[in-house]
Amino acid sequence: MTEKDFIPTRYTNQAGRGSFTWSAPSNIALVKYWGKKQGQVPANPSVSFTLNNCKTITKLDFEKKEGKSDFSFDLLFEGKPKEDFKPKILKFFQRVEQYVPFLKEYHFTIHTENTFPHSSGIASSASGMAALAMNLMSLERELNPEMTDEYFYQKASFLARLGSGSACRSVKGNIVVWGEHKDINGSSDLFGVAFTGTVHPVFHNYQDTILLVDKGEKQVSSTVGHGLMHGHPFAQQRFAQAHENLSAIKKALAGGNVEEFITIVESEALTLHAMMMTSQPYFILMKPNTLEIINRIWKFRAETNIPVCFTLDAGANVHVLYPESYTNQVMEFIKAELVAYCQNSQYICDATGNGAIIL
Known part of the structure; x- marks a missing residue:
């Protein structure tokens, strides 16, 4: 897979308004990723345990708007407007727009909350960006219902990575590998893959x-x-x-x-x-x-x-x-x-x- 495989050629369906809600967990790296190349590409492979209780729950409301002027979204954290989160979301939208070109066609309301205290020192960017990426992929699947599950999860991990590198390890699997490695089938610098090796009980x-x-x-x-x-x-x-x-x-x-x-x-x-x-x-x-x-x-x-x-x-x-x-x-x-x-x-x-x- 290359980045170009995640650029859609056309959409076969339309979606006016609606909402999705996803929860995505944090993860803890066992082999650490530290250092990256251009485009959120890891300098070395990593492997993590996906967690269960520490997660972000994000509801995405979307409504089609007139014209495609600019990105348009409101952000509520635990029910209250959170202005200081907005620049990070805007940067994320700018990074992923070529892969989800419908972004400027909608006004989004993002309701997000964590099951753990914010600034408790737990990586909330991983769970937060993963949850947002899952929601965007749900909207893209509305626009392209023929999408396979494999593509859905790979692209969700790919998008999450562009928001926060480790977020790509919060999409799927108990144990997730991110970064090309000779012993891990299907491993990629572009998205996380569920560890397919044997795992002792x-x-x-x-x-x-x-x-x-x-x-x-x-x-x-x-x-x-x-x-x-x-x-x-x-x-x-x-x-x-x-x-x-x-x-x-x-x-x-x-x-x-x-x-x-x-x-x-x-x-x-x-x-x-x-x-x-x-x-x-x-x-x-x-x-x-x-x-x-x-x-x-x-x-x-x-x-x-x-x-x-x-x-x-x-x-x-x-x-x-x-x-x-x-x-x-x-x-x-x-x-x-x-x-x-x-x-x-x-x-x-x-x-x-x-x-x-x-x-």
């Missing part, structure tokens, strides 16, 4: 308890962060490492090798932060409490042999990952030892999910 319904260490706004935006990989002294080694780690995690997922999974996932999280500590300018996004939690997880794992591990996004919060069968023991440990290091003792319980759904 130990990784089914894998748990992710998100410890909210710092709920403040991001210290460095993702766009700026990815840009720091241009000319980074360790960039090429990092990109090669990501390819190797994706091959290795594929084997670990198939064989149920939780120890190897833990080694890769924790190494990837620390590598992501190492890249930021060694860029120009440099950043330390972990907080003292992040390090305290990591050390306590390591100590608990060594003492109990319970296969619990951590991963991090580009921030201070800690995702605690573990098999479902250890939920009781790990939750006792989290409540007894880790919650004290969370802002206002806040944490979110989640697990792997199936991607976007229409409501």
Whole structure:
């Protein structure tokens, strides 16, 4: 597939007004994407767990208008106008217009809400852009009813990517790969693909308890962060490492090798932060409490042999990952030892999910 495959030649149907509602989840990368090329193309492949509870629910009302003057939309977040979100939506519409050329023909009202607190440090751009892309594809399917399901989901992921890179991993599947990789059939830089390899039952319904260490706004935006990989002294080694780690995690997922999974996932999280500590300018996004939690997880794992591990996004919060069968023991440990290091003792319980759904 190329970008041109997503430019429609003609529409066979018409749609005057209506609405769709989709929910799309956040996701947590196991092998991290950090660094991108022109056009939201990843510098290295990544693989993520799709989450289940942390999601964005977006209703899109559309109404045909006179003429095609410009983009026209209202945005309501949790029922109230949200002006500071609008520039991001406008930029997204500008990026995707050639692929969904009907955009200027409609006035849209976008009602959106998250099931998790906004600015809780959970990637809401991934779930938000994925939910919006699903709605736009539902409208395009009204205009082109012959569209196949495969094309629908591929193009939704493709559009979501143009809003927020990681959003392309929030469309489909428990485990999603984004970026071309020799061991992943059908993998693409243009959209995420559901991981089709064997997955051992130990990784089914894998748990992710998100410890909210710092709920403040991001210290460095993702766009700026990815840009720091241009000319980074360790960039090429990092990109090669990501390819190797994706091959290795594929084997670990198939064989149920939780120890190897833990080694890769924790190494990837620390590598992501190492890249930021060694860029120009440099950043330390972990907080003292992040390090305290990591050390306590390591100590608990060594003492109990319970296969619990951590991963991090580009921030201070800690995702605690573990098999479902250890939920009781790990939750006792989290409540007894880790919650004290969370802002206002806040944490979110989640697990792997199936991607976007229409409501």
